[in-house]
Amino acid sequence: MTLTIQQSLIIIAVVALGTVLTRFLPFILFPDNKKTPKYILYLGKVLPFAAIGLLIVYCLKNVSAQAAPYGIPELIAIGCIVLLHLRKGSVLLSIGGGTILYMALVQFVFV
Numbered sequence: 726m727t728l729t730i731q732q733s734l735i736i737i738a739v740v741a742l743g744t745v746l747t748r749f750l751p752f753i754l755f756p757d758n759k760k761t762p763k764y765i766l767y768l769g770k771v772l773p774f775a776a777i778g779l780l781i782v783y784c785l786k787n788v789s790a791q792a793a794p795y796g797i798p799e800l801i802a803i804g805c806i807v808l809l810h811l812r813k814g815s816v817l818l819s820i821g822g823g824t825i826l827y828m829a830l831v832q833f834v835f836v
Contacts, residue, residue: 794835802827
């Protein structure tokens with residue numbers, strides 16, 4: 726299916742409008758001269774942890790402890806992430822290091 730020029734322009738306009746709205750809406754709703762509502766501050770504190778928990782569940786949902794490699798690469802990578810984060814305190818280093826280790830394990834060790 727090929728889009729017409731008009732359809733392509735409409736899609737681009739809608740995506741651009743959505744991007745602009747999501748970028749500017751928080752500044753319009755919560756300007757610097759007004760106090761931020763308590764529920765927004767609360768959400769800012771709890772949502773990052775909820776998102777990480779959701780990602781962990783999503784990433785581990787298809788891991789089987791009953792079939793080889795029994796989730797061993799995932800457990801090693803999670804351990805690496807935890808140790809790196811406790812040792813260095815860098816989220817980027819922890820996630821990057823764990824991802825690289827996991828990819829190396831599934832490509833070269835647990836083939």
